Amino acid sequence: MINLSNVCKSFGKTQVIKNVSFSAQSGQITGFIGANGSGKTTTMRLISTILKPDSGSIVVDGADVLREPNAARKKMGVLFGGDVSLYNRLTAWENILYFAKLQGMDEDEAAERIKVLSNLLDMDRYLFRRVQGFSRGMRQKVAFAKSIVHDPSTILLDEPSTGLDIYSIRDVQDFILTCKEQGKTVLVSTHNMHEIERLCDNLVIISDGRIIRNDTKQAILAGEGTDDVMEMFFRVAEGNSHA
Amino acid sequence: MRDFKLVLIKELKDILRDKRSFVMMFVPVLLFPLMFTLMGSQMDTKNLEANIPCIVEFENAKTEEADRALYDSLFHKACPGLIDPKEATGGRTAERELERGAVYAIIRFNDGTVFVKCNNSSTKSMQAWKNLVDKLSTVSQLSLYQTLQTQYGVNVEQLLPFRLVPEQMQTGNSTLASIAPMLLVALIMSGGVSVAVDLFTGEKERGTMESLLTTQASRISILAAKYTATLSVSLLSMLMSVLAYVISLKISKNALALMTGGTGQTDAQLSLQFDQVLRLAAVCLSLSVFAVSCMTLIGLHAKTVKEAQSQMSLLTIFPTLLGGLVLFMDSVNVGDGSVWIPIFNAIISIKMIFLGTAEPRHILFTAASSLLYAALLGVLSVRMLKSEKLLR
Numbered sequence: 130m131i132n133l134s135n136v137c138k139s140f141g142k143t144q145v146i147k148n149v150s151f152s153a154q155s156g157q158i159t160g161f162i163g164a165n166g167s168g169k170t171t172t173m174r175l176i177s178t179i180l181k182p183d184s185g186s187i188v189v190d191g192a193d194v195l196r197e198p199n200a201a202r203k204k205m206g207v208l209f210g211g212d213v214s215l216y217n218r219l220t221a222w223e224n225i226l227y228f229a230k231l232q233g234m235d236e237d238e239a240a241e242r243i244k245v246l247s248n249l250l251d252m253d254r255y256l257f258r259r260v261q262g263f264s265r266g267m268r269q270k271v272a273f274a275k276s277i278v279h280d281p282s283t284i285l286l287d288e289p290s291t292g293l294d295i296y297s298i299r300d301v302q303d304f305i306l307t308c309k310e311q312g313k314t315v316l317v318s319t320h321n322m323h324e325i326e327r328l329c330d331n332l333v334i335i336s337d338g339r340i341i342r343n344d345t346k347q348a349i350l351a352g353e354g355t356d357d358v359m360e361m362f363f364r365v366a367e368g369n370s371h372a
Numbered sequence: 373m374r375d376f377k378l379v380l381i382k383e384l385k386d387i388l389r390d391k392r393s394f395v396m397m398f399v400p401v402l403l404f405p406l407m408f409t410l411m412g413s414q415m416d417t418k419n420l421e422a423n424i425p426c427i428v429e430f431e432n433a434k435t436e437e438a439d440r441a442l443y444d445s446l447f448h449k450a451c452p453g454l455i456d457p458k459e460a461t462g463g464r465t466a467e468r469e470l471e472r473g474a475v476y477a478i479i480r481f482n483d484g485t486v487f488v489k490c491n492n493s494s495t496k497s498m499q500a501w502k503n504l505v506d507k508l509s510t511v512s513q514l515s516l517y518q519t520l521q522t523q524y525g526v527n528v529e530q531l532l533p534f535r536l537v538p539e540q541m542q543t544g545n546s547t548l549a550s551i552a553p554m555l556l557v558a559l560i561m562s563g564g565v566s567v568a569v570d571l572f573t574g575e576k577e578r579g580t581m582e583s584l585l586t587t588q589a590s591r592i593s594i595l596a597a598k599y600t601a602t603l604s605v606s607l608l609s610m611l612m613s614v615l616a617y618v619i620s621l622k623i624s625k626n627a628l629a630l631m632t633g634g635t636g637q638t639d640a641q642l643s644l645q646f647d648q649v650l651r652l653a654a655v656c657l658s659l660s661v662f663a664v665s666c667m668t669l670i671g672l673h674a675k676t677v678k679e680a681q682s683q684m685s686l687l688t689i690f691p692t693l694l695g696g697l698v699l700f701m702d703s704v705n706v707g708d709g710s711v712w713i714p715i716f717n718a719i720i721s722i723k724m725i726f727l728g729t730a731e732p733r734h735i736l737f738t739a740a741s742s743l744l745y746a747a748l749l750g751v752l753s754v755r756m757l758k759s760e761k762l763l764r
Binding site: 140177178179180181199202203205207209214215216218219223227228230231232233272275276 | 390583584
């Protein structure tokens with residue numbers, strides 16, 4: 130579970146996150162949506178301990194990110210916006226193993242886990258090839274595997290399907306659903322409305338650094354009187370700007 | 373310690389798999405000796421002191437007989453074996469033969485005047501010309517003295533206002549002392565640049581730094597491991613280049629003259645005492661630590677690889693220019709004030725080591741001040757790595 134309470138963050142004199150509070154529950158996929166520059170990525174970075182909040186608290190599966198950042202990192206798997214960045218001169222196996230070890234796993238344990246992930250993400254064909262020359266879809270799968278190799282209880286995904294082809298999107302989405310079935314907390318930041326429709330149980334909508342709606346997807350759709358997620362988003366955003 | 377080891381091994385593996393960096397590190401060992409040997413052979417002047425290939429011409433038919441007598445007295449009696457007279461071949465003119473390097477000089481006689489012409493685009497022709505002119509001047513002078521003494525009974529020795537005896541002090545390493553600071557400092561300051569750019573700024577630009585910082589590895593371990601990897605490559609690269617220069621000096625007697633642009637002794641030997649080598653290692657190692665600290669901070673601070681490369685190129689150019697400046701400075705010492713000027717103190721210390729004038733305290737102060745600056749830069753790098761500005 131992820132719990133944010135009254136989180137504020139400024140860069141210089143500009144306050145980019147304003148009293149943000151929301152929760153993402155275990156065994157559910159929470160969609161984190163908002164326009165570009167609304168504060169999604171900053172919030173993700175705050176949760177992932179890369180940035181520190183000016184005030185408020187962030188707790189990830191019982192670990193406070195400010196007081197126990199390492200405990201929080203152990204419980205989190207993070208994949209940043211379109212993150213397909215890997216070490217090109219290492220093989221897919223070496224890339225994943227490197228991050229597994231940095232997350233405190235020993236060699237045998239990591240090897241077992243990589244085999245499981247490789248099978249799940251269909252990476253067996255290229256697991257021992259150098260990453261240089263991989264397609265974006267192949268890279269995204271390896272990046273996924275390196276982010277969750279330590280079997281975290283909480284997964285943060287910032288635009289996980291950006292730039293992928295339709296088959297890779299299906300594989301990634303299926304994988305996210307598998308994580309949900311395993312009881313993990315999944316927070317997905319995305320612009321892809323189809324992804325929201327297919328994956329998300331709950332939605333957190335952010336605009337100009339403030340949370341403007343936080344509820345189940347069905348409740349928000351019903352409240353806005355539409356079945357279409359994109360239409361719902363526009364109505365919430367416009368309703369907020371009029372208010 | 374576990375994280376440090378993990379990151380270090382990964383970085384070294386990554387670097388060693390980069391064929392371009394690997395080749396660049398080892399190429400000088402093969403290329404430099406070959407290059408200096410080939411270029412040095414062009415500067416070999418020993419064979420220009422005798423049998424210099426020349427074309428001899430007599431321009432004036434009216435005075436040819438007298439000019440031929442002068443030629444005989446000069447090149448058969450006074451300087452036998454100095455020249456190897458040739459004829460222009462294939463219908464070419466003497467000028468064309470000189471231009472294409474078939475001969476090194478043209479000697480023309482005209483009514484008692486001797487013209488010696490060289491090709492100033494050829495090093496060998498210039499050297500041959502200098503030898504010819506020097507020898508002929510000496511012959512002319514001696515001939516005058518002889519005439520004055522035999523015909524007029526004048527004791528020339530008594531007429532001369534002073535007696536000149538040219539002498540040279542053979543310090544052995546003076547030429548090396550002028551060139552080594554620039555070479556070593558340039559190698560140290562440039563050795564780890566490409567690795568530092570890749571390991572720090574490249575990691576930020578690729579986005580892998582973000583992933584790295586969300587692992588449980590401590591930021592200090594990550595920094596220390598990347599720093600150690602950069603320092604290792606920098607030192608290895610410097611050692612390879614130094615080895616390349618040493619091999620060049622050993623196998624090509626003109627290598628040093630080439631390195632100094634022709635001002636060095638062509639027969640200088642590379643000879644250092646064990647304590648000089650130790651002192652040199654202390655100064656170079658501490659300067660490498662300082663250089664890699666600068667690269668680390670720049671690498672962390674720069675937003676893009678391009679920005680890091682341009683900033684680090686200044687780091688290479690400035691000390692090399694400073695080293696070049698010291699090349700022309702006759703007498704410098706590491707004093708109380710200059711010992712605290714980074715890079716400059718190392719350049720001066722290296723020069724003093726080669727001249728054999730460096731005292732242990734000079735080396736100690738130089739190494740200590742370089743390490744002190746490196747530590748300060750290290751603190752700034754740690755702060756930068758912990759700062760939120762790192763990934764902005």
